[in-house]
Amino acid sequence: MKRIGLLFLPLLLVIGLVGCQQKQATPKPEMVSQPYQDTQFLMGTVVTLRVYDKGKQDALNTAFARIKQLANEITVNEKGSEVDEVNKQAGIKPVKVTPSVYKLISYAKYFSDNSDGSFDLAIGPITALWHIGFPDAKKPTQQEIDERLPLVNYKDVTLDATKQTVYLKRKNMALDLGGIAKGFITDEVVKTLKKSGVTTAIVDLGGNLYVLGNSPKHKNAKWNVGIQDPKSSRGTALGTVPEVNKTIVTSGIYERYLKVNGKIYMHLMNPKTGYPFDNNLMGVSIITKKSVDGDALSTATFDKGLKDGMTYIEKKKDTEAVFITKDKKVYITSGLKNKFKLVSGSGYKMATLN
Incomplete structure (x- = not known):
């Protein structure tokens, strides 16, 4: 320890x-x-x-x-990440994910709806452009922003609860769950601790x-x-x-x-x-x-x-x-x-x- x-x-x-x-x-x-x-x-x-x-x-x-376990499933740019696979298949096909990842994305979709888009789980194209918090962070040009902004729309994220799939309707769309993932994992840790007594x-x-x-x-x-x-x-x-x-x-x-x-x-x-x-x-x-x-x-x-x-x-x-x-x-x-x-x-x- x-x-x-x-x-x-x-x-x-x-x-x-x-x-x-x-x-x-x-x-x-x-x-x-x-x-x-x-x-x-x-x-x-x-x-x-x-x-x-x-x-x-x-x-x-x-x-x-x-x-x-959850970090490996959720992290966008990590090899083998389920969220990364969802983003790769944007505009191509739905992706089946594990129950935990589906639950997290469902939460993110709910709050996107509930906040009228103030929180948007499909913000990925913009956050990747700025990349704040990473060594290659930069202020993008207005043209770069204008090109990617139309891809940010939580309404174009389709969830199928029966099949446990997530589908981004347009190519080059991308989920970014950084604004909610740590909270989800925190709650899962609490559940795990309780199960352990x-x-x-x-x-x-x-x-x-x-x-x-x-x-x-x-x-x-x-x-x-x-x-x-x-x-x-x-x-x-x-x-x-x-x-x-x-x-x-x-x-x-x-x-x-x-x-x-x-x-x-x-x-x-x-x-x-x-x-x-x-x-x-x-x-x-x-x-x-x-x-x-x-x-x-x-x-x-x-x-x-x-x-x-x-x-x-x-x-x-x-x-x-x-x-x-x-x-x-x-x-x-x-x-x-x-x-x-x-x-x-x-x-x-x-x-x-x-």
């Missing part, structure tokens, strides 16, 4: 316990004082799992095996955070989860919320970006323009029960902007959001009132929509 190194330290700044109101609290039975933990670099990000249940160390191996754990897939169960220290205590400062390195919190069995997903303009002539272009692409989203939002954190939902919704709200994004999230059951604007103001949905706490000295200010 690998030891936790410096790459894991930021998480320690984010996760704490909300149990100070309980005097002489009794430790939960069958919990270890120090969690079983492992950190691996997968899918281009640092993945850390921590399990607190006594005797459940082997659950880490099972969970990491599941991550690797784990009741208390922290799952961190490079920004997709899930806190399973209550605090390992005190009965019925909640985790104090940090909301990522989108302008700082991973693990720097601008605020906190107490949560149990919830996921927190943050997207921000400084997470991955391309800088050209002094202008920053974020990695999240607007499927309507072919350019990265460009509004007053600097970051969005989604708090919900399923990480796959948090992934898709954080992208969709960037397209909708602060006001429409707030309205969109308020209509979602069991879903809350923290919006951070470029002028360092923080807006929260109604369910976070009296729960969200701004970190002292963070440089941010709470604000409300008029």
Whole structure:
């Protein structure tokens, strides 16, 4: 089992316990004082799992095996990837995929429909053009964007639940599930841990955070989860919320970006323009029960902007959001009132929509 190194330290700044109101609290039975933990670099990000249940160390191996299996099936440009095969057969024929990949693509299609295209699973031709986050990232010409933009249309993705097939109707179309895959895999890891008998754990897939169960220290205590400062390195919190069995997903303009002539272009692409989203939002954190939902919704709200994004999230059951604007103001949905706490000295200010 690998030891936790410096790459894991930021998480320690984010996760704490909300149990100070309980005097002489009794430790939960069958919990270890120090969690079983492992950190691996997968899918281009640092993945850390921590399990607190006594005797459940082997659950880490099972969970990491599941991550690797899904990553191999989903990664677009990896040889043998099912999603890559779907893209290769665009405009030619449907491709049969495994149940997990079909489920992921179904989620992506659902959120594409639900957000009216603010999130679009067929954004592949545009993300490949910019390739932000990779060594060959560049700002494409307007002509290049104009040529590829007509290929971005989630309505041209056909799913057959009976045959478990995926078909892209036009040649050169391409799925890009990067905006939802980590959330899906996070949820699958949680399911795997539960099947192994784990009741208390922290799952961190490079920004997709899930806190399973209550605090390992005190009965019925909640985790104090940090909301990522989108302008700082991973693990720097601008605020906190107490949560149990919830996921927190943050997207921000400084997470991955391309800088050209002094202008920053974020990695999240607007499927309507072919350019990265460009509004007053600097970051969005989604708090919900399923990480796959948090992934898709954080992208969709960037397209909708602060006001429409707030309205969109308020209509979602069991879903809350923290919006951070470029002028360092923080807006929260109604369910976070009296729960969200701004970190002292963070440089941010709470604000409300008029």
